[in-house]
Amino acid sequence: MSLAEQLDTVTAASAGTVDRHATTQTFESTNPATGAVVGVFPVHDTDAVTETVERARAAATQWAELGFDGRKERLAAYRGYLARRMNELSELVHRENGKPHGDAILEITLAIDHLAWAAGHAGRTLGRRRVRAGMLAANHAAYLEYQPLGVVGVIGPWNYPVFTPMGSIAYALAAGNAVVFKPSEHTPAIGAWLAAAWRAAVPDAADAFQVVTGFGETGAALCRAGVGKLAFTGSAPTGRKVMATCAETLTPVLMELGGKDAMIVDDDADVVAAADAAVWGAMSNAGQTCIGIERVYATSKVYDRFVAEVTEQVRKLRPGSDDEATYGPMTMASQGGVVRGHIEGAATAGGRVVRGDADPSLFPNENYLAPTVLLDVPEDNVAIREETFGPTLSITKVRDAEEALELTNTSAHGLGGSVFTKSKARGLDLARRMRSGMTSVNSVLTFASVPALPFGGVGDSGFGRIHGEDGLKEFTRAKAITRQRYALPVNLMSFGRPASATDAVARVMGMLHGRHR
Numbered sequence: 420m421s422l423a424e425q426l427d428t429v430t431a432a433s434a435g436t437v438d439r440h441a442t443t444q445t446f447e448s449t450n451p452a453t454g455a456v457v458g459v460f461p462v463h464d465t466d467a468v469t470e471t472v473e474r475a476r477a478a479a480t481q482w483a484e485l486g487f488d489g490r491k492e493r494l495a496a497y498r499g500y501l502a503r504r505m506n507e508l509s510e511l512v513h514r515e516n517g518k519p520h521g522d523a524i525l526e527i528t529l530a531i532d533h534l535a536w537a538a539g540h541a542g543r544t545l546g547r548r549r550v551r552a553g554m555l556a557a558n559h560a561a562y563l564e565y566q567p568l569g570v571v572g573v574i575g576p577w578n579y580p581v582f583t584p585m586g587s588i589a590y591a592l593a594a595g596n597a598v599v600f601k602p603s604e605h606t607p608a609i610g611a612w613l614a615a616a617w618r619a620a621v622p623d624a625a626d627a628f629q630v631v632t633g634f635g636e637t638g639a640a641l642c643r644a645g646v647g648k649l650a651f652t653g654s655a656p657t658g659r660k661v662m663a664t665c666a667e668t669l670t671p672v673l674m675e676l677g678g679k680d681a682m683i684v685d686d687d688a689d690v691v692a693a694a695d696a697a698v699w700g701a702m703s704n705a706g707q708t709c710i711g712i713e714r715v716y717a718t719s720k721v722y723d724r725f726v727a728e729v730t731e732q733v734r735k736l737r738p739g740s741d742d743e744a745t746y747g748p749m750t751m752a753s754q755g756g757v758v759r760g761h762i763e764g765a766a767t768a769g770g771r772v773v774r775g776d777a778d779p780s781l782f783p784n785e786n787y788l789a790p791t792v793l794l795d796v797p798e799d800n801v802a803i804r805e806e807t808f809g810p811t812l813s814i815t816k817v818r819d820a821e822e823a824l825e826l827t828n829t830s831a832h833g834l835g836g837s838v839f840t841k842s843k844a845r846g847l848d849l850a851r852r853m854r855s856g857m858t859s860v861n862s863v864l865t866f867a868s869v870p871a872l873p874f875g876g877v878g879d880s881g882f883g884r885i886h887g888e889d890g891l892k893e894f895t896r897a898k899a900i901t902r903q904r905y906a907l908p909v910n911l912m913s914f915g916r917p918a919s920a921t922d923a924v925a926r927v928m929g930m931l932h933g934r935h936r
């Protein structure tokens with residue numbers, strides 16, 4: 420079957436949940452490289468979203484009853500399906516998001532790895548266990564388990580349209596929840612493909628993972644639909660709106676928001692490796708990476724060598740939609756304006772602007788931006804303070820790594836970051852003191868590829884965690900149970916207790932804890 424036929428099937432399959440709602444409005448998703456229509460999708464209104472969530476609620480009960488092993492088996496079928504159709508999905512990602520095939524394959528690979536980890540670790544992380552009851556309840560057994568929330572709503576962005584939402588979807592499903600996913604209006608075909616793949620791979624729990632499509636109003640309807648939790652990934656301004664909407668129904672939220680990640684290049688760093696990592700971390704996916712490197716602070720000892728190396732490497736980069744292109748277009752045309760604005764802002768403030776050698780007049784269209792290095796831009800400039808989300812990298816000279824850390828930590832964002840130094844102790848120390856949820860030493864973005872590590876930020880980068888054991892627990896509620904094993908002669912939790920009982924307790928507590936000062 421050709422890709423176009425596949426997409427028609429996918430569109431129809433995703434609309435399987437939709438047609439029944441008689442949603443009349445539709446919207447097109449387009450290829451950012453050519454403007455060609457990739458697919459036509461329904462705009463789900465409030466009724467349609469509510470109905471989808473109701474269906475998911477029914478499915479959630481059955482899905483939870485399958486237990487960890489039953490779900491593991493089905494999640495394995497899903498990841499097998501994705502792995503066998505990786506090329507087909509990467510072609511769709513290339514067409515709808517614009518990124519090169521190799522990047523799409525990498526993204527899908529990461530998503531599959533997380534699916535495997537989440538399914539494989541859910542039982543041991545969340546399953547029922549006995550915990551010590553402690554002195555005051557010594558005659559009781561105490562149990563802890565992490566129960567699913569029911570239906571989890573997932574709202575995702577367009578920049579990593581497979582990997583990013585899967586960080587919530589895989590972990591929420593493995594924890595025993597059903598999921599309703601609202602992909603970005605810029606990548607609905609990919610979201611619909613993922614849900615259609617689920618229906619095909621896991622037919623006996625088809626409604627455990629569904630997709631609704633549309634714009635912000637569809638996302639807002641999902642927030643109001645009575646889901647057990649809303650996992651949001653996107654920008655901080657939209658995150659605030661989502662939180663406000665979820666507050667109406669006291670729906671808990673997970674916020675995975677933007678970043679302004681920094682790299683610190685210390686005196687003893689491998690400058691060539693640091694430059695290579697910074698350029699890739701900043702420019703891959705056209706810089707549209709939440710954990711992309713946007714700022715570098717290089718010590719005065721390495722600054723000149725680092726700048727020379729980065730600018731040399733950047734010269735060779737070329738955006739395009741062909742197989743040799745190093746990165747693709749801006750997926751969302753309006754983002755190009757933001758990136759140009761930051762570059763102009765940096766230049767106006769006295770920063771030096773160095774572009775790659777590729778001739779912009781040969782770029783396929785205006786959605787393709789030249790790789791751009793911004794040197795010594797003032798710290799209060801928009802290009803340093805706000806998320807640029809484009810193929811730019813600022814490099815600033817600092818006295819030493821301590822000054823670099825200080826400047827890194829002044830950002831309102833705190834998602835990821837990177838440190839380059841040959842000293843293990845220094846690297847780990849700087850990483851620990853960096854105000855971010857994640858830091859890689861002597862590499863970039865590596866933490867995202869370690870399924871056991873939690874992913875998430877601080878400050879304007881959000882709160883809550885996907886991935887790892889914390890990511891599994893994020894989609895559960897802790898349930899505490901005690902069971903009395905035998906009755907004590909004196910029950911402290913009874914109006915019938917003698918006064919001497921609490922006197923005795925006070926004496927014991929005095930002996931046990933009173934000596935601590």
Ligand code: NDP
Nearest residue numbers: 576577602603604634635638639653654657675676677709
């Ligand atoms: P947006 O914040 O614009 O949108 C994110 C999602 O929210 C989209 O699906 C969008 O739908 C939806 N949405 C928009 N308005 C509302 C609303 N009022 N109520 C509910 N949902 C709404 O982000 P982008 O899609 O532009 O993604 C880029 C941003 O995501 C960057 O800031 C990036 O750093 C961040 N990001 C963070 C990650 C992390 O893990 N921390 C990972 C990846 C990206 P629609 O598209 O239809 O408007």
